[in-house]
Amino acid sequence: MSIALxxxxxxxxxxxxxxxxxxxxxxxxxxxxxxxxxxxxxFTPPENGEVNExxxxxxxxxxxxxxxxxxxxxxxxKEHEAxxxxxxxxxxxxxxxxxxxxxxxxxMRKALEAEQMGPAEFRWIxxxxxxxxxxxxxxxxxxxxxxxxxxxxxxxxxxNDLQQFGxxxxxx
Numbered sequence: 001m002s003i004a005l006x007x008x009x010x011x012x013x014x015x016x017x018x019x020x021x022x023x024x025x026x027x028x029x030x031x032x033x034x035x036x037x038x039x040x041x042x043f044t045p046p047e048n049g050e051v052n053e054x055x056x057x058x059x060x061x062x063x064x065x066x067x068x069x070x071x072x073x074x075x076x077x078k079e080h081e082a083x084x085x086x087x088x089x090x091x092x093x094x095x096x097x098x099x100x101x102x103x104x105x106x107x108m109r110k111a112l113e114a115e116q117m118g119p120a121e122f123r124w125i126x127x128x129x130x131x132x133x134x135x136x137x138x139x140x141x142x143x144x145x146x147x148x149x150x151x152x153x154x155x156x157x158x159x160n161d162l163q164q165f166g167x168x169x170x171x172x
Contacts, residue, residue: 033109034119041112043121050145051128056153058115059125063160065111066104070162073100129157 046052112122132150135143143151150157 031105034105034112037109037112038118038120041116041118041121043118043124045124049128051125051132051149053149055117055121056125056129056149058117059122059129060153060156060160062108062111062115062117062122063157063162065114066107066162067160069103069107073104126163130163133157 108119112118128146129150132144132146133154135147135150
């Protein structure tokens, strides 16, 4: 009887390991595909540092597609980000992290491809809008072109802000 139990426990464990390694393999494939998008859609920041409005709308569309995938994990992400450096979690946390990373990188990959954007351009726009959000109006009421774009799209940028979830997938 105990041999049968041992056999079934071993089968169950093997199934869990296969599920985990399959998820890790899919995540690795998605990360590779993300880096390939930078080759497919090369990006060099403009010399004037100004975000193109059409590309900002594409950035917002990417965020809008990825946000619903991240929302179910919002609390879990914040909890584990806060626990950084502390011993916390176990096998279940590892499985959830792999699942989360796989789903988010797949969504990011699909959304970037749909908008013909690579991760480098996405990061650049994200950083430019973050900087523009922190700018105030210049003397005489003049604002930078990026600040003006930020003000025009502030509602959409805030509604689709992925950084509110804490950890973001690294899109290199």
